[in-house]
Amino acid sequence: MRRLDALKPSSELQFPNDSHGRHRDVMAAEKQTRWQAVVAIAVLAAIASFAVSAILVHHASPIAATTPPSASSGAGGSFEGIDIGRPFVNGVRFDSIDQASAKTGVNLTSLPRPADADASDSSIADVWVDNSSDQLMVRIDYTNGVYVQLEPAPDAFKSAAAAKQRYQEMAKEDATSTQGLAQVVTVGSTPGYLIPEDAAILANGESQGSAGMLTFVSDGQTVTVVGHLPDDDLIRIGASFPEA
Numbered sequence: 001m002r003r004l005d006a007l008k009p010s011s012e013l014q015f016p017n018d019s020h021g022r023h024r025d026v027m028a029a030e031k032q033t034r035w036q037a038v039v040a041i042a043v044l045a046a047i048a049s050f051a052v053s054a055i056l057v058h059h060a061s062p063i064a065a066t067t068p069p070s071a072s073s074g075a076g077g078s079f080e081g082i083d084i085g086r087p088f089v090n091g092v093r094f095d096s097i098d099q100a101s102a103k104t105g106v107n108l109t110s111l112p113r114p115a116d117a118d119a120s121d122s123s124i125a126d127v128w129v130d131n132s133s134d135q136l137m138v139r140i141d142y143t144n145g146v147y148v149q150l151e152p153a154p155d156a157f158k159s160a161a162a163a164k165q166r167y168q169e170m171a172k173e174d175a176t177s178t179q180g181l182a183q184v185v186t187v188g189s190t191p192g193y194l195i196p197e198d199a200a201i202l203a204n205g206e207s208q209g210s211a212g213m214l215t216f217v218s219d220g221q222t223v224t225v226v227g228h229l230p231d232d233d234l235i236r237i238g239a240s241f242p243e244a
Helices: 019-055 097-104 160-173 231-239
Strands: 092-094 124-130 137-142 147-152 183-187 190-195 212-218 221-227
Touching: 092 097, 097 124, 160 183, 160 190, 160 212, 183 212, 183 231, 190 231, 212 231, 221 231
Parallel strands: none
Antiparallel strands: 092 124, 124 137, 137 147, 147 221, 183 190, 190 212, 212 221
């Protein structure tokens, strides 16, 4: 197993059109109708609050600021950890899967994980967890710079046929910004979406120097494998996941 250079922080990676974001877009669309009703109620409440605050100007504002959870308090109870808001807004870092499970009260050992020479439980560097909402997000960093990110897959991607069709659409959308290299691949027996290392380019045609990225669905989770690796190695890591 060859050692790899450390990756850029995920906030610096500029994968075309953000495939993770597009998975979230699907989930957001599914919730839109429910939220429209909530927003309408919130607007009415805000108008009423504004009227009251205009009269009682010496009172505190009725709109409270939202404060991210600290390292000692997270969703579902208190737990210890290092909360520096990276790579997730409310992300907390732990040393291992077991420690993260124990501190958060979430059984992370049941999440699908790779079992490959370049990414396995024996080479975990740290684990990032954001369980501040109903969408648990986890990122596992490995000692060689590879990382794996997991979050619940939207219904539109749980069918292999539907996922393949969507990945094909994404490859067409990303063709210009990836020099035509974004592609649909097979990960074990599962369709996946691959953007090779250094494929992503800026508007001026210069390479972003980005790591390779492979996205697919395993055991109900959207899995994204990121690393400065050849395509075959990324696909091999993906194929080591259960149900891949």
